[in-house]
Amino acid sequence: MSLSVAIEHRAGDFRLAADFTTQGRVTSLFGPSGSGKTTVIDVIAGLTRPLRGRIAIDDLVLLDTDRGICLPPWRRRIGYVFQEGRLFPHLSVRQNLLYGRFFAPKGEGLADFAAIVDMLGIGHLLKRRPRLLSGGEKQRVAIGRALLANPRLLLMDEPLSALDEARRQDVLPFLARIRDEAKVPIVHVSHDLSEVIALADHLVVLDAGKVAAAGPLAAVMARPDVAPLARRQDAGAVIELFVAGHDAAAGMTLLEGAIGQLAAPLRPLPIGAACRIWLHARDIILAREAPHGLSARNILPVTITGLLPHADGSRDVLLDCRGQPLFARVTPAAVADLGLAPGQSIHAIIKSVALA
Amino acid sequence: MLDLSPEELTAIGLSLKVAFWAVAASLPFGILTAYVLSRGRFPGISILDALVYLPLTLPPVVTGFILLILFGRRGPIGAFLAEHFGIVFAFRWTGAALAGAIMGFPLLVRAVRLSFDTVDRRLEAAAGTLGASPVWVFLTVTLPIVLPGVLAGVIMAFARAMGEFGATITFVSNIPGETQTLPTAIYTLTQVPGGDAAAFRLVGISVAISMGALIASEYLARRLGKRVE
Numbered sequence: 205m206s207l208s209v210a211i212e213h214r215a216g217d218f219r220l221a222a223d224f225t226t227q228g229r230v231t232s233l234f235g236p237s238g239s240g241k242t243t244v245i246d247v248i249a250g251l252t253r254p255l256r257g258r259i260a261i262d263d264l265v266l267l268d269t270d271r272g273i274c275l276p277p278w279r280r281r282i283g284y285v286f287q288e289g290r291l292f293p294h295l296s297v298r299q300n301l302l303y304g305r306f307f308a309p310k311g312e313g314l315a316d317f318a319a320i321v322d323m324l325g326i327g328h329l330l331k332r333r334p335r336l337l338s339g340g341e342k343q344r345v346a347i348g349r350a351l352l353a354n355p356r357l358l359l360m361d362e363p364l365s366a367l368d369e370a371r372r373q374d375v376l377p378f379l380a381r382i383r384d385e386a387k388v389p390i391v392h393v394s395h396d397l398s399e400v401i402a403l404a405d406h407l408v409v410l411d412a413g414k415v416a417a418a419g420p421l422a423a424v425m426a427r428p429d430v431a432p433l434a435r436r437q438d439a440g441a442v443i444e445l446f447v448a449g450h451d452a453a454a455g456m457t458l459l460e461g462a463i464g465q466l467a468a469p470l471r472p473l474p475i476g477a478a479c480r481i482w483l484h485a486r487d488i489i490l491a492r493e494a495p496h497g498l499s500a501r502n503i504l505p506v507t508i509t510g511l512l513p514h515a516d517g518s519r520d521v522l523l524d525c526r527g528q529p530l531f532a533r534v535t536p537a538a539v540a541d542l543g544l545a546p547g548q549s550i551h552a553i554i555k556s557v558a559l560a
Numbered sequence: 561m562l563d564l565s566p567e568e569l570t571a572i573g574l575s576l577k578v579a580f581w582a583v584a585a586s587l588p589f590g591i592l593t594a595y596v597l598s599r600g601r602f603p604g605i606s607i608l609d610a611l612v613y614l615p616l617t618l619p620p621v622v623t624g625f626i627l628l629i630l631f632g633r634r635g636p637i638g639a640f641l642a643e644h645f646g647i648v649f650a651f652r653w654t655g656a657a658l659a660g661a662i663m664g665f666p667l668l669v670r671a672v673r674l675s676f677d678t679v680d681r682r683l684e685a686a687a688g689t690l691g692a693s694p695v696w697v698f699l700t701v702t703l704p705i706v707l708p709g710v711l712a713g714v715i716m717a718f719a720r721a722m723g724e725f726g727a728t729i730t731f732v733s734n735i736p737g738e739t740q741t742l743p744t745a746i747y748t749l750t751q752v753p754g755g756d757a758a759a760f761r762l763v764g765i766s767v768a769i770s771m772g773a774l775i776a777s778e779y780l781a782r783r784l785g786k787r788v789e
Contacts, residue, residue, distance in 0.1 A: 251685050277688040278696075284689040290682055294704045303700075307691030353690045 205389045207231070207357065211247050211257030211267075220244070220254075220413040228406025230383050230390045232421075234397065235410035241393040244410070245359045248391065249284050250277035261356055278307070283350030283358040283388070287365055289342040291334035297345050298330040304353025315352045315386075323381050324348045340371035344378055351386055358382075360392045364399060372399075379403055401425075401442055401482045426529035439520065440484040441530045447477045456501075456556065463525045467501040468559035485520055487558035488532035491551045492542055502554040506530065508546050511539065523552060564761060570737055571745035572765060575722055578653055578741055582660035582721035583668070583714055590668040590717070591703075591710065597669065598676035615727075616666040624730025627659060631731075655732035656739050660721030668717040675709025676702070708784040715777035719770055742766055 208225040220240040233241045246252040248259060250266070253274060259267040266275050266282075283304075291300050301317070321327050324344045334342060343363055350358055363379065364372045376399070383390060383403060394400050400407065400421075407424040409416040417424045425442040445461035450470065457471045459479055466481075473479060494503060509529070510522040519539055523530040530552060534544075544550070564572070597609055615623050631638040631649040641647040649655035679702055687697045703710075725743040732739040734748060746762050749755035 249689055251689070276693075277685070278691050278693050280689075281691060282689060284686065286682070286686060288682075290680075290686040292683060292687070292701060294701075303687070303692075304690035307696070349690065 205357070206262055207248075207389070207391065208258070208260050209244065209248065211244070211254040211259065213243060213247065213252070213254035213257075215243070218243075218413060222410065222413070222415050224408050224415050224418040226391075226406045226408065226418070228389070228404065228420075230392055230404045231406040231408060232400040232404035233391065233393045233408050233410060234400050235395065235416070237395060238412075239410040240413045241395075241410055242361055245284070245361055245391060245393055248357075249282050249359055250275060250280050251284075264356075281308075281354065281356050283353055283355030285343070285346050285350050285358070285360040285363050287361050287363070289334075289339075289346040289366075291337075291342055291345055291349070293334055295334075296330070297326065297332050297334065297337070300334065300345060301330075301348050301352055304349060308354045315354050317352060320348050320351050320386070323385060324378055338371070339367050340374045343367065343375055347378070347382065351382065351388065355388055358386075358388045358390045360390060362393055362395070364394075364396070376402060398482070401480065439531055439533065440482055440487075441528070443481050443483055443528060443530075445479050445481060447471065447473045447475050447479055449475060459559075461528075463504060463528045466554070466559060467556045469556060481559050483530060483554065484558065485531040485533035487554060488523075488530065489553040490521065490532050490534060490538070490542065490544070491553055494551050495553065498553065499555075500553045501556045502559075504530075504552045504554070506550060506552045508544060508548045508550065510546055511544065525552065565758070567736055568745065568758065568762060571740050571742055571762070574653060574656075574737075574739075575741040575743075576769075578656045578660055579718050579721040581654075581657040582664060583718045585657070586661040586665055586668060586717065587710075587714065590665060590713065591672055593665075594669045594672035594676055594713075595698075598673050612669050613666045615663050620663065620724070620726025621730050623662060624659060624727035627655075627662065627727065627731045631655065631658065649732070651732050651735060651739060653732075653738055656724070656728050656741060657721075659727040659731050660724045661717075663724050663727055664717030664720040667720055668713040671709050671713030671716060672706060675706035679705050708781045711780055711784065712777060715773050719773055722769065723766075 206225060206227050210223040211220065213220040218240070220243055222240065222244050233244055235241055243252060247254050247257070248266070254269070256269045257267060258265070258270070265273055266280055267273060292303065295303065301321070305315070321330070324347060326341065326344050326348060329337060329341055329345065334345070337345065343366070347363065364375055367375060380403060392403060404421050406419065407421045408418040409424060417427055422442045422444055443461060443463065445459040445466065447457060448460035448465065449458045450456070451458065452470065455470050456467045457469065457473070459466045459468055459481070468481070471479065489500070504525050506523040506525045508521060509524050512520040512522060514520065517536055518533055519536060521532045521534055521544060523532060532552060593612060597605065597612070629635050633639065633642065633650050638649055647654070649658050683701055683705070684697050687701045692700060723743055724741070725747065728739065728741065729744055734740050734744040740748070742762055742765070746759050746766070749759040749762070
């Protein structure tokens with residue numbers, strides 16, 4: 205599937221001019237509050253009509269203001285999971301789930317009710333009324349309701365934001381299962397980078413109504429101009445690896461990728477499984493000489509490609525490790541003491557526990 | 561105690577028939593009007609608003625007189641309906657039902673409209689993303705949610721139509737067996753010597769029907785309300 209969006213919109217003082225294309229299975233729209241994320245997916249769903257623009261899924265044009273095309277929401281067949289669930293209060297959970305199927309075109313293979321109910325773990329809730337559900341249960345039912353309408357595309361507007369941390373951890377694995385088991389592409393809105401990294405393969409970064417960056421997740425995360433948009437403590441690089449082996453006695457899992465080998469705490473994954481880690485800038489230590497007698501297991505040879513100052517005085521050192529960009533956050537004093545400069549070859553040290 | 565005369569039974573039956581048809585016939589218009597008043601954004605909506613509530617403030621005799629002029633045998637609307645559809649209102653029970661419907665309409669519209677005002681529009685948007693066209697959204701989401709309000713409006717309008725006196729007696733007079741409803745029958749009984757006992761019986765029945773309707777509506781509204789909380 206390919207989704208292309210090019211829209212211009214104005215609401216009061218807010219101006220939105222978003223233009224991106226994505227082929228991702230899960231595309232995240234990421235950015236600070238007020239950057240226009242929800243407006244973008246409201247426009248994709250047809251709930252907001254933009255001033256100008258064009259939206260297409262593969263060859264199907266949903267909106268083209270130049271040609272006067274604007275499909276109404278009920279003809280777009282785009283599922284939408286809202287922040288607050290929006291379950292129908294007068295219907296039971298089962299009736300909520302089946303609501304969209306009633307309107308789905310007949311003849312096509314219908315989404316499998318039992319499989320989706322099972323995947324979301326909501327079988328025991330079917331007879332209940334929405335008001336008797338917890339926040340996490342409501343969101344799971346809302347996701348099931350959207351999937352059972354056989355959508356071409358599933359939109360999710362911060363599906364976890366109304367939940368507390370424990371509930372989030374309950375629902376997040378279900379989102380990952382939908383990504384892997386349901387064959388529906390997802391566009392997902394979030395301001396939480398950990399959620400994005402857990403789910404997305406494509407990333408569109410929005411800032412003040414404009415697309416700041418768009419593309420495959422790891423490539424976008426590697427761009428230094430994107431890092432400042434993440435909350436300060438969240439800056440870091442995303443690295444794609446696979447499981448090379450386990451050392452149960454030492455409690456370690458060996459991960460391997462383009463950058464070499466990394467030792468991480470034991471992970472319950474089969475050998476060969478893909479694995480994505482998020483290496484925070486603040487978890488990397490820099491050394492000029494290859495160190496000895498350290499407890500840290502992971503020492504990577506890297507080249508400095510740039511220095512990025514922050515408003516608070518700290519610096520992000522941009523690094524390259526066999527083509528994989530990394531970030532390390534250090535104090536100005538450390539930059540001076542080590543004499544860090546672009547082009548220099550140094551060592552990046554990463555504690556294994558930082559890779560948990 | 562309740563050995564009612566055939567005339568009294570006729571008046572009770574006629575009252576129930578008149579009130580039932582008054583509400584049944586005006587309900588679709590009432591829901592539509594309430595929806596337009598709640599959602600509509602067009603010039604002249606305040607005029608529609610005032611027109612709907614007018615029977616509430618006008619003296620009922622005035623309403624009855626206007627009905628007589630418009631819907632009487634020679635009235636512009638009455639003559640048209642009689643000629644083309646064979647529907648006659650003047651001095652028939654149908655006229656009493658029309659008077660009851662007009663007098664109950666503001667109460668019906670008011671209750672339903674307040675319900676429409678409280679509907680969460682975001683639920684309607686959600687139904688749209690699930691493939692429901694606006695008509696289906698109205699039938700499967702909006703209407704079920706406003707049902708308690710519709711019910712309250714129906715009961716109020718029914719009670720108002722049952723009790724209608726001024727407009728009815730002006731428009732269709734007080735003909736036993738045709739247009740003599742409970743209130744006009746009670747009025748007649750109070751005008752004849754020795755009619756007090758019979759009047760009392762009908763008053764008792766009036767009170768019982770009204771109380772029953774209120775209790776039933778309260779009960780149903782609470783049950784429905786629980787569902788959509």
